[in-house]
Amino acid sequence: xxxxxxxxxxxxxxxxxxxxxxxxxxxxxxxxxxxxxxxxxxxxxxxxxxxxxxxxxxxxxxxxxxxxxxxxxxxxxxxxxxxxxxxxxxxxxxxxxxxxxxxxxxxxxxxxxxxxxxxxxxxxxxxxxxxxxxxxxxxxxxxxxxxxxxxxxxxxxxxxxxxxxxxxxxxxxxxxxxxxxxxxxxxxxxxxxxxxxxxxxxxxxxxxxxxxxxxxxxxxxxxxxxxxxxxxxxxxxxxxxxxxxxxxxxxxxxxxxxxxxxxxxxxxxxxxxxxxxxxxxxxxxxxxxxxxxxxxxxxxxxxxxxxxxxxxxxxxxxxxxxxxxxxxxxxxxxxxxxxxxxxxxxxxxxxxxxxxxxxxxxxxxxxxxxxxxxxxxxxxxxxxxxxxxxxxxxxxxxxxxxxxxxxxxxxxxxxxxxxxxxxxxxxxxxxxxxxxxxxxxxxxxxxxxxxxxxxxxxxxxxxxxxxxxxxxxxxxxxxxxxxxxxxxxxxxxxxxxxxxxxxxxxxxxxxxxxxxxxxxxxxxx
Amino acid sequence: xxxxxxxxxxxxxxxxxxxxxxxxxxxxxxxxxxxxxxxxxxxxxxxxxxxxxxxxxxxxxxxxxxxxxxxxxxxxxxxxxxxxxxxxxxxxxxxxxxxxxxxxxxxxxxxxxxxxxxxxxxxxxxxxxxxxxxxxxxxxxxxxxxxxxxxxxxxxxxxxxxxxxxxxxxxxxxxxxxxxxxxxxxxxxxxxxxxxxxxxxxxxxxxxxxxxxxxxxxxxxxxxxxxxxxxxxxxxxxxxxxxxxxxxxxxxxxxxxxxxxxxxxxxxxxxxxxxxxxxxxxxxxxxxxxxxxxxxxxxxxxxxxxxxxxxxxxxxxxxxxxxxxxxxxxxxxxxxxxx
Numbered sequence: 001x002x003x004x005x006x007x008x009x010x011x012x013x014x015x016x017x018x019x020x021x022x023x024x025x026x027x028x029x030x031x032x033x034x035x036x037x038x039x040x041x042x043x044x045x046x047x048x049x050x051x052x053x054x055x056x057x058x059x060x061x062x063x064x065x066x067x068x069x070x071x072x073x074x075x076x077x078x079x080x081x082x083x084x085x086x087x088x089x090x091x092x093x094x095x096x097x098x099x100x101x102x103x104x105x106x107x108x109x110x111x112x113x114x115x116x117x118x119x120x121x122x123x124x125x126x127x128x129x130x131x132x133x134x135x136x137x138x139x140x141x142x143x144x145x146x147x148x149x150x151x152x153x154x155x156x157x158x159x160x161x162x163x164x165x166x167x168x169x170x171x172x173x174x175x176x177x178x179x180x181x182x183x184x185x186x187x188x189x190x191x192x193x194x195x196x197x198x199x200x201x202x203x204x205x206x207x208x209x210x211x212x213x214x215x216x217x218x219x220x221x222x223x224x225x226x227x228x229x230x231x232x233x234x235x236x237x238x239x240x241x242x243x244x245x246x247x248x249x250x251x252x253x254x255x256x257x258x259x260x261x262x263x264x265x266x267x268x269x270x271x272x273x274x275x276x277x278x279x280x281x282x283x284x285x286x287x288x289x290x291x292x293x294x295x296x297x298x299x300x301x302x303x304x305x306x307x308x309x310x311x312x313x314x315x316x317x318x319x320x321x322x323x324x325x326x327x328x329x330x331x332x333x334x335x336x337x338x339x340x341x342x343x344x345x346x347x348x349x350x351x352x353x354x355x356x357x358x359x360x361x362x363x364x365x366x367x368x369x370x371x372x373x374x375x376x377x378x379x380x381x382x383x384x385x386x387x388x389x390x391x392x393x394x395x396x397x398x399x400x401x402x403x404x405x406x407x408x409x410x411x412x413x414x415x416x417x418x419x420x421x422x423x424x425x426x427x428x429x430x431x432x433x434x435x436x437x438x439x440x441x442x443x444x445x446x447x448x449x450x451x452x453x454x455x456x457x458x459x460x461x462x463x464x465x466x467x468x469x470x471x472x473x474x475x476x477x478x479x480x481x482x483x484x485x486x487x488x489x490x491x492x493x494x495x496x497x498x499x500x501x502x503x504x505x506x507x508x509x510x511x512x513x514x515x516x517x518x519x520x521x522x523x524x525x
Numbered sequence: 526x527x528x529x530x531x532x533x534x535x536x537x538x539x540x541x542x543x544x545x546x547x548x549x550x551x552x553x554x555x556x557x558x559x560x561x562x563x564x565x566x567x568x569x570x571x572x573x574x575x576x577x578x579x580x581x582x583x584x585x586x587x588x589x590x591x592x593x594x595x596x597x598x599x600x601x602x603x604x605x606x607x608x609x610x611x612x613x614x615x616x617x618x619x620x621x622x623x624x625x626x627x628x629x630x631x632x633x634x635x636x637x638x639x640x641x642x643x644x645x646x647x648x649x650x651x652x653x654x655x656x657x658x659x660x661x662x663x664x665x666x667x668x669x670x671x672x673x674x675x676x677x678x679x680x681x682x683x684x685x686x687x688x689x690x691x692x693x694x695x696x697x698x699x700x701x702x703x704x705x706x707x708x709x710x711x712x713x714x715x716x717x718x719x720x721x722x723x724x725x726x727x728x729x730x731x732x733x734x735x736x737x738x739x740x741x742x743x744x745x746x747x748x749x750x751x752x753x754x755x756x757x758x759x760x761x762x763x764x765x766x767x768x769x770x771x772x773x774x775x776x777x778x779x780x781x782x783x784x785x786x787x788x789x790x791x792x793x794x795x796x797x798x799x800x801x802x803x804x805x806x807x808x809x810x811x812x813x814x815x816x817x818x819x820x821x822x823x824x825x826x827x828x829x830x831x832x833x834x835x836x837x838x839x840x841x842x843x844x845x846x847x848x849x850x851x852x853x854x855x856x857x858x859x860x861x862x863x864x
Contacts, residue, residue, distance in 0.1 A: 006858070007858070010536070012534050013534075168534065241858070241859075245858075251858050251859035251860075251861070252859055253857075253858065253859030253860050254859070256859070324529070326533060328531075330531070330532060330533040330534045331531060331532040331533075331534060332531055332532070333531055333533070334531060335529050353533070358533040358534070361535065362539065363591075363594055365539075365540050365594070365595075365598065365639070365640075366638065366639045366640035366641065367640050368540060368543075368600075368639065368640045368801055368802050369640065369801045369802050369804075369806055370543065370801040371752075371801060371806045372538075374806065374807075378858065379857055379858040379859075380855060380856070380857045380858045381857055381858075382806070382807070382854065382855075384806070385806075401854075402857050402860075405857055405858065405859070405860075410531055410532030413531075413532050413535065414532050414534060414535050414536055415535075415536050415538065416535070416538075417538045417539050417540045417542065417543050418539075418540055418640075419535065419539070421530050423530065423531060423532070424530045
């Protein structure tokens with residue numbers, strides 16, 4: 001098959017070998033699990049349990065909120081101790097609403113109900129996946145069910161299954177493919193049946209020959225016609241957009257969703273969990289996590305979600321000089337804020353760091369416009385220009401240079417001779433732009449609310465004046481028979497007319513005032 | 526745990542290393558220079574380095590910037606060497622001091638220091654000095670004249686008698702003057718036959734210095750310190766105009782080869798137009814920058830009043846950089862074919 005190239009990219013030392021020496025281990029059930037409710041992109045699931053409840057393994061404890069959201073489940077049986085804010089697996093270290101479960105050690109399953117998805121409508125399958133908590137396990141944790149609809153106007157051509165795993169150190173997908181290839185292929189089959197693509201392409205970086213072989217064997221064993229393709233190893237070849245480009249030649253811009261270009265992409269681990277959910281009735285309770293770096297025993301573990309970092313890293317026996325733990329790879333990952341933070345669906349890899357492994361960067365120098373960053377940018381941006389404008393807080397210009405096409409892969413920072421933390425500048429610029437837009441839309445909403453209120457008040461005042469005028473006219477009409485009957489009609493008509501005029505004047509005044517008020521006030525109510 | 530930022534890996538590269546490689550790439554040129562023209566150039570290089578570093582240190586101090594960090598980046602040394610190599614080797618000491626001070630104090634630090642200067646500092650130094658001291662800047666030693674190192678030193682530091690024989694025009698200037706004085710009678714071939722000034726294709730001795738710059742430049746390209754666009758388009762600019770005129774009238778216009786190996790062509794192609802700070806950054810912008818600089822450099826050196834035009838051409842193009850970059854932004858991923 002013809003492969004395409006994406007521009008840019010870098011080749012950091014893979015460092016994958018240490019964690020590939022042993023098969024996936026099953027991490028023991030810890031005594032305490034902290035399961036954050038918000039483990040995917042989108043709405044925060046609503047808690048379904050409260051302190052004191054007994055939960056069974058696989059029981060839903062958080063229900064998807066809105067369409068873009070996914071359920072969360074109790075990873076083991078036990079008692080809910082609290083539903084409260086706990087430190088999140090996020091660089092900010094901010095707390096997030098979590099269900100804290102004391103495990104009872106029985107690991108007792110709820111009743112598992114596998115489904116025959118062929119008998120369900122595709123809408124039902126999507127809902128099922130949402131309620132099973134199936135999200136993108138490559139690290140982005142986007143709810144998978146929301147990606148399983150083809151575009152209405154564009155035929156679905158290619159379904160890409162991503163086994164790229166281009167981040168250094170990380171091997172969780174590699175081992176999953178080696179050990180559980182058939183489940184992945186079945187899962188890809190579900191996605192295929194929902195999307196109806198012409199081809200299914202499984203892309204794996206060519207530094208994982210065993211995974212490629214295992215997947216090929218599994219495809220054959222399952223009688224599928226999927227193509228398993230080894231793609232050149234170059235970071236970030238495992239990025240969804242880069243893999244789509246390499247396999248199909250299509251470039252999905254930031255402004256478009258991939259189905260609009262007839263293609264969709266899922267991580268291998270996502271396909272695996274989708275199959276486990278449907279064929280075995282097992283919601284997403286655990287994931288494969290690479291534990292590597294500065295540890296005595298690097299290895300991949302199947303870990304219950306909610307396992308706290310301290311319990312997990314103990315499995316690998318961290319060396320004495322370990323000074324930090326990264327979640328994710330060294331290119332796009334972040335430093336875990338606390339040893340209490342839990343393993344979540346996004347945790348594909350935990351790297352124990354040390355001074356020697358990740359030496360602190362030498363001091364930042366000024367940009368010399370050498371353009372090395374532009375050469376390695378897989379989205380063909382001009383990072384140094386975005387950097388200048390981010391620094392100058394000229395955010396409009398950063399958008400002109402397409403800052404929102406940046407996938408924050410870190411290639412630019414990796415090659416920068418001035419060691420400028422470029423990605424940080426871009427994140428800063430993006431968040432500033434977002435918060436400004438949020439403020440703007442908030443002030444616009446407030447303005448609209450204010451104008452509506454003015455209008456309503458004007459209308460009410462006018463109505464009141466009219467009512468008064470009518471009442472006055474009625475009163476005048478009542479008086480008529482008693483008073484001078486001869487000239488009464490004329491006087492009467494006169495009074496009614498006056499009242500009407502007064503009402504009209506009042507209406508006009510109120511209207512004028514409300515208009516003036518709006519004008520003088522501008523946007524700020 | 527401290528708050529840190531991804532990526533946690535980085536390539537083993539720094540501004541210092543980039544600058545160091547540029548300096549290394551200049552070594553073959555300097556070696557040939559010393560061999561054929563004389564060791565005086567080493568004195569000028571040393572002097573320029575000293576002045577540039579002192580000026581840099583003073584400016585960093587005044588501007589309250591970290592001294593060790595910036596003094597060690599090597600950029601001032603690169604500027605110093607380029608100034609020394611583009612100035613006449615037997616010029617008086619103060620000439621190069623003036624050039625270096627202008628380059629570092631005005632062209633570099635008053636614009637904001639490393640990375641902020643819109644003009645190539647070495648070329649600013651050259652332009653300032655050739656405009657202010659045209660006679661001194663135009664006197665170059667002929668290769669045939671063997672003066673002792675002591676005499677050369679005496680010339681530089683102003684103790685010796687200034688011998689007319691010790692300084693003559695550059696080969697480029699010699700060619701231009703001869704053709705002009707000949708009023709159409711002198712031909713390029715006849716001028717080139719003067720073996721005391723000219724060698725195989727260009728100035729005697731100097732052509733080998735140029736060739737050595739080419740070697741150093743190719744090494745820089747091979748090490749990916751510079752791209753191919755700027756040197757190639759600059760050379761293409763010179764070849765296009767000189768080739769066209771040469772084909773039209775070979776008697777009055779020297780060949781492209783002559784121009785490539787004369788004056789600052791090779792130094793310019795690989796060490797001057799490739800300055801990233803003051804140059805274009807987009808791939809197409811680089812081609813435009815190099816091509817235009819090559820054409821203008823040729824026009825100035827052949828039709829203008831100065832012995833060479835590289836400095837003025839580069840400074841003119843430095844002015845155009847923001848505009849060129851703006852109009853040559855490459856399409857980004859997913860936004861090609863005007864979608």
